[in-house]
Amino acid sequence: MFKRASIVAAAAAVVGIASGAQAATLDDVKARGVLHCIVNTGLPGFSYTDANGNWAGFDADMCRSVAAAVLGDGDKVKFIPATGKTRFTLLNSKEGDVIFRNTTWTFVRDVDVKLTFIHPTYYDGQGFIIRKSKGVKSAKELDGATVCIQTGTTTELNLADFFRANKIKYTPVPIEDSSEARKNYLADRCDAYTTDASGLAATRATFEKPSDHVILPEIISKEPLGPVVRHGDNQWEDIVRWAVFALIQAEESGVTAGNADELAKNPPNPDVARLLGAEGDLGAMLGLDKAWALRAIKARGNYGEIFEKNLGTSTPIGLERGLNGLYTAGGLQYAPPFR
Amino acid sequence: MTTSVDQRSVTASGQPNVLLKLWRNKETRSVIIQIVTMALLFAFFAYIINNAVLNLQALGKTFSFDFLQEPASYDINQTLIEYTSRSSHARAMLVGILNTGLVAICGVILATVLGFILGVIRLSNNWLASRIVYVFIEFTRNVPVLLHILLIHGIMVHFLPLPKQAISVGDALFLSNRGVYAPRPEFLDGFGFTVAAFGVAVIAALIFRRWAKKVQEDTGKIYPVFLICTGVIIGLPLIVFLISGSPLTWEMPKMGRFNLQGGVMLLPEFLALWLALSFYTSAFIAEIVRSGIMAINKGQWEAAGALGIRRNRVLQLVIIPQALRVIIPPLASQYLNLTKNSSLAIAIGYMDIVATIGGITLMQTGKEMETMIIVLLLYLSFSLVISAFMNWYNKRIALVER
Numbered sequence: 001m002f003k004r005a006s007i008v009a010a011a012a013a014v015v016g017i018a019s020g021a022q023a024a025t026l027d028d029v030k031a032r033g034v035l036h037c038i039v040n041t042g043l044p045g046f047s048y049t050d051a052n053g054n055w056a057g058f059d060a061d062m063c064r065s066v067a068a069a070v071l072g073d074g075d076k077v078k079f080i081p082a083t084g085k086t087r088f089t090l091l092n093s094k095e096g097d098v099i100f101r102n103t104t105w106t107f108v109r110d111v112d113v114k115l116t117f118i119h120p121t122y123y124d125g126q127g128f129i130i131r132k133s134k135g136v137k138s139a140k141e142l143d144g145a146t147v148c149i150q151t152g153t154t155t156e157l158n159l160a161d162f163f164r165a166n167k168i169k170y171t172p173v174p175i176e177d178s179s180e181a182r183k184n185y186l187a188d189r190c191d192a193y194t195t196d197a198s199g200l201a202a203t204r205a206t207f208e209k210p211s212d213h214v215i216l217p218e219i220i221s222k223e224p225l226g227p228v229v230r231h232g233d234n235q236w237e238d239i240v241r242w243a244v245f246a247l248i249q250a251e252e253s254g255v256t257a258g259n260a261d262e263l264a265k266n267p268p269n270p271d272v273a274r275l276l277g278a279e280g281d282l283g284a285m286l287g288l289d290k291a292w293a294l295r296a297i298k299a300r301g302n303y304g305e306i307f308e309k310n311l312g313t314s315t316p317i318g319l320e321r322g323l324n325g326l327y328t329a330g331g332l333q334y335a336p337p338f339r
Numbered sequence: 340m341t342t343s344v345d346q347r348s349v350t351a352s353g354q355p356n357v358l359l360k361l362w363r364n365k366e367t368r369s370v371i372i373q374i375v376t377m378a379l380l381f382a383f384f385a386y387i388i389n390n391a392v393l394n395l396q397a398l399g400k401t402f403s404f405d406f407l408q409e410p411a412s413y414d415i416n417q418t419l420i421e422y423t424s425r426s427s428h429a430r431a432m433l434v435g436i437l438n439t440g441l442v443a444i445c446g447v448i449l450a451t452v453l454g455f456i457l458g459v460i461r462l463s464n465n466w467l468a469s470r471i472v473y474v475f476i477e478f479t480r481n482v483p484v485l486l487h488i489l490l491i492h493g494i495m496v497h498f499l500p501l502p503k504q505a506i507s508v509g510d511a512l513f514l515s516n517r518g519v520y521a522p523r524p525e526f527l528d529g530f531g532f533t534v535a536a537f538g539v540a541v542i543a544a545l546i547f548r549r550w551a552k553k554v555q556e557d558t559g560k561i562y563p564v565f566l567i568c569t570g571v572i573i574g575l576p577l578i579v580f581l582i583s584g585s586p587l588t589w590e591m592p593k594m595g596r597f598n599l600q601g602g603v604m605l606l607p608e609f610l611a612l613w614l615a616l617s618f619y620t621s622a623f624i625a626e627i628v629r630s631g632i633m634a635i636n637k638g639q640w641e642a643a644g645a646l647g648i649r650r651n652r653v654l655q656l657v658i659i660p661q662a663l664r665v666i667i668p669p670l671a672s673q674y675l676n677l678t679k680n681s682s683l684a685i686a687i688g689y690m691d692i693v694a695t696i697g698g699i700t701l702m703q704t705g706k707e708m709e710t711m712i713i714v715l716l717l718y719l720s721f722s723l724v725i726s727a728f729m730n731w732y733n734k735r736i737a738l739v740e741r
Binding site for chain 2: 134141142143144145146151156157159160161163164170171172173174175176184187188189191
């Protein structure tokens with residue numbers, strides 16, 4: 001009798017937890033009081049542990065903004081480092097609530113692997129790095145050069161297409177992993193090394209004299225990187241998506257971590273008023289409070305501030321905004337209207 | 340096994356003794372065991388094949404080799420045949436096969452030559468020479484071949500200079516960390532005469548050799564056959580070449596913007612793999628050669644000496660033919676090892692079978708099952724061809740027993 005009762009109870013509990021968790025990641029996060037965020041095991045500029053052992057970087061900061069919007073405190077985040085292989089498993093087994101791990105949005109991942117991509121927070125593409133002393137200004141000048149690549153990646157195919165399309169010759173040096181590729185490049189086994197441009201910048205930052213190396217302007221493929229959530233929880237998907245959009249809109253409207261409180265009190269226009277919760281109640285529609293976006297922006301700054309702090313030209317990584325500039329500055333970052 | 344059959348023989352009423360009898364008979368028992376083993380083996384294979392089919396279905400994957408006709412879309416840095424990124428996966432596979440074949444053949448040749456030399460020196464009475472070779476052999480064969488490959492590749496990539504400062508060997512060979520460059524011969528009109536002269540010289544040498552052997556058998560007079568043959572084969576084409584106005588130029592490697600351009604280039608990956616496999620295998624071959632020579636009874640030397648044959652002729656006519664019978668079978672397995680070890684090329688990015696069809700093609704098409712079956716069959720056929728050749732050679736040199 002006892003046995004049967006406990007089984008029924010256990011089954012009910014399992015069913016209850018399963019159905020509850022399926023719908024409301026938001027409730028779980030609120031109940032837990034901590035956002036579980038899946039990040040890279042260590043990529044300078046994106047997500048890495050700094051000298052004090054704290055997580056830092058572009059993706060880590062984005063995650064803190066989401067935590068601030070949902071929980072009211074940008075430090076209530078538990079970072080779960082994951083490799084390229086384990087990230088989706090960790091998300092689907094509910095170890096993490098969201099992936100912020102420079103993940104490329106592709107058809108197969110979106111449709112077949114059953115993931116939901118939020119928005120490309122970083123438009124990346126394959127680029128080349130080369131020694132400044134070689135005097136190369138453009139990838140099209142690489143005729144006759146030796147190029148290191150990680151074998152078996154899409155990089156390899158993009159590279160072949162690029163050189164064929166430009167009718168120039170090169171010698172590929174296929175290499176198994178990124179650390180080997182870095183070693184070969186530093187030994188000058190190859191003139192240039194090619195991978196995602198942000199990866200090149202991050203790799204360059206680890207060189208002894210980064211200024212001796214230059215990343216060429218050509219980007220030869222599309223790698224839209226952004227946060228990912230599980231399929232099927234539309235509320236949570238909306239929260240993460242609009243938290244990211246709030247950061248982008250904040251940059252467009254000139255709202256920064258420093259002036260956000262001020263602007264919330266005296267909004268210069270209705271757009272800013274709605275964004276910061278002075279007018280209407282967009283937060284309630286998401287299941288949050290009025291000041292959700294204000295907190296997200298105050299946590300680590302707007303999109304532009306986060307970018308500049310972690311990846312921008314003043315950092316060792318030194319990336320230009322490029323495609324990641326606002327649409328008003330010729331980039332692709334564009335938030336739909338907050339109304 | 341026995342107990343279960345015993346139980347059954349008891350429970351099966353009527354004919355308990357027949358089964359028991361069959362089992363106790365040595366011959367029928369062996370037949371029964373073989374039948375059972377075969378049945379288990381078939382069941383095992385049926386299970387794996389069924390498992391593979393089911394899993395492929397579950398993943399929604401089809402089993403087909405159609406992908407071989409699609410464009411490969413990747414470039415290969417060492418191609419012995421015409422190949423571009425628009426060529427098919429099948430073509431890329433062929434490039435890989437030829438690259439594996441190249442390193443295997445070059446490796447077998449160098450390993451054999453080195454191995455024989457080392458093996459003979461190891462037996463030398465010169466204490467220093469013998470000890471040095473001993474140390475080399477023990478070091479080489481007791482370090483994993485992968486480390487040899489990485490070591491040689493590392494030395495080439497990190498310690499050889501850049502192409503601009505390439506070490507020039509007599510203005511013909513240029514050593515750099517991008518590879519070793521050599522001039523490429525360009526044949527002009529009239530080079531055909533030299534080729535024809537070479538053919539004539541070879542035939543003449545063969546005829547001379549046969550004639551000299553006959554003279555030796557008839558009269559006992561020995562001509563320096565080797566010297567004369569070599570002289571003819573080299574001398575005649577050389578004279579014709581000079582008379583026809585030296586119709587040959589060399590395309591020298593020139594410094595381009597990044598690399599030396601033109602000429603023949605050997606990639607560091609190829610050189611590292613080739614040298615590492617050769618050194619490693621030569622150490623084993625040296626020991627095989629030593630064992631072969633030591634297997635010949637000392638009495639053979641003494642008997643031949645007693646017949647008045649000179650020492651070098653004894654080695655050539657008496658010792659080596661007998662030693663070869665001991666050397667060839669283990670040598671064949673060394674050749675097989677070398678060929679299969681060449682798949683370690685993946686560690687340094689030499690584009691062999693594993694790197695092309697079993698690596699990039701697999702990754703890009705997602706056809707794991709098909710590509711792995713192809714790779715398996717390719718190595719199997721490589722090995723079978725080597726085995727067949729060595730078996731044929733072994734039969735040829737086997738002692739004809741009367």
